[in-house]
Amino acid sequence: MNNLLTVESLNETEILTLIKRALTLKEGESPRKFHDKTVVNLFFENSTRTRMSFEMAEFNLGIHAIPFDADTSSVQKGESLYDTCRTLEAIGADVLVIRHGDNRYFDTLEDINVPIVNGGDGSGSHPTQCLLDLMTIYENFGSFKGLKVVISGDISHSRVAHSNYQALRKLGADVYFSGPREWQDAGLEGAYIDFDEAVETCDVLMLLRVQHERHFVQMTFSKEGYNAEYGLNPARYEKMKDEAIIMHPAPVNRDVEISSELVEAEKSRIFSQMQNGVFMRMSILENILKENN
Incomplete structure (x- = not known):
C-alpha cells in the first residue's frame, strides 16, 4: 500500500490484513519501529480523535512526528496545498497525513x-475512520457477511457514512440508512428504513452527528426534537437486540443523536472505537512504511 486515499481503493484481502494486524497490536504484539522515519500531520480542519490517535500511533512506532499549524504557515500567505506538500517532500518527510475541507483534495x-x-x-472520504470502525465490528462479530448495519443521521454531509457504506457492502454486510430523509444521499443505494425499525432489527447501529459546519441552511430540528424523533434514547435502547452494538465516529452531540447516559452503556462501543483508532492507524502506517522502505 503506497497511499491510503479512499477505502474503495482497498480490496477485501487488504482490509482484512489491516484489521488483523491492528488486532494483534492491540493484543500486545510489538510493533515494528521506524526511528528513521518522519511523518507530518497536516490538519486543515479541527480534530481531536483523528489527530491525537495518529500522533499516538506514530509515537508507538518510534516515528518522528512533525505537527503542522495551518494558521501559522505560509498557507496564510496564499501558498497552495500542492506547494506546501512539495515543500515537505523536499525537506525529507516520509509520509503526509492530511485532513482538508475540500473533497478529493488529493487529486x-x-x-x-x-x-x-x-x-x-470534506464530505467525501474518511478511510482511517472507516477501517477502525470495521476493526470494531470484526472484533465483536468475527465477520461482516450478513450483518445488518444501519447508518443513521446526517448521511449527505458525512464522509464516515460514504466510506463505511462502500467498505461494508464490499465485505458482505447489508447496509441500511435512517434518520431525516432530507439528509439522505441519493448517490448511496442502501435502503432507507424507519429509525424505530432500525433500532429493533440492526446488528450495528452507527449514529452520526449533525454536521453543522457543512450545512448552509439553519437546521430546523431542536435538540430535544431530534432526539425524540431520530435519537437513541433509553426507551429505544431497551428494544435493541441483545448482541447489537452502538457505534459513533464522534464527537458526540450528547442528548441529540444519543442520550448522554447511553454513550457508555453496555452495548456502546464508542470509546472502544477511539481506542481501536490508535492500533488501526499503527497498522496503516506500518504497512505504508514497509512498502516504501
Whole structure:
C-alpha cells in the first residue's frame, strides 16, 4: 500500500490484513519501529480523535512526528496545498497525513512523491475512520457477511457514512440508512428504513452527528426534537437486540443523536472505537512504511 486515499481503493484481502494486524497490536504484539522515519500531520480542519490517535500511533512506532499549524504557515500567505506538500517532500518527510475541507483534495497532489494518508476530505472520504470502525465490528462479530448495519443521521454531509457504506457492502454486510430523509444521499443505494425499525432489527447501529459546519441552511430540528424523533434514547435502547452494538465516529452531540447516559452503556462501543483508532492507524502506517522502505 503506497497511499491510503479512499477505502474503495482497498480490496477485501487488504482490509482484512489491516484489521488483523491492528488486532494483534492491540493484543500486545510489538510493533515494528521506524526511528528513521518522519511523518507530518497536516490538519486543515479541527480534530481531536483523528489527530491525537495518529500522533499516538506514530509515537508507538518510534516515528518522528512533525505537527503542522495551518494558521501559522505560509498557507496564510496564499501558498497552495500542492506547494506546501512539495515543500515537505523536499525537506525529507516520509509520509503526509492530511485532513482538508475540500473533497478529493488529493487529486491535486498526484505529482507528490511522498505517501499520503487521507485523514478526511470534506464530505467525501474518511478511510482511517472507516477501517477502525470495521476493526470494531470484526472484533465483536468475527465477520461482516450478513450483518445488518444501519447508518443513521446526517448521511449527505458525512464522509464516515460514504466510506463505511462502500467498505461494508464490499465485505458482505447489508447496509441500511435512517434518520431525516432530507439528509439522505441519493448517490448511496442502501435502503432507507424507519429509525424505530432500525433500532429493533440492526446488528450495528452507527449514529452520526449533525454536521453543522457543512450545512448552509439553519437546521430546523431542536435538540430535544431530534432526539425524540431520530435519537437513541433509553426507551429505544431497551428494544435493541441483545448482541447489537452502538457505534459513533464522534464527537458526540450528547442528548441529540444519543442520550448522554447511553454513550457508555453496555452495548456502546464508542470509546472502544477511539481506542481501536490508535492500533488501526499503527497498522496503516506500518504497512505504508514497509512498502516504501
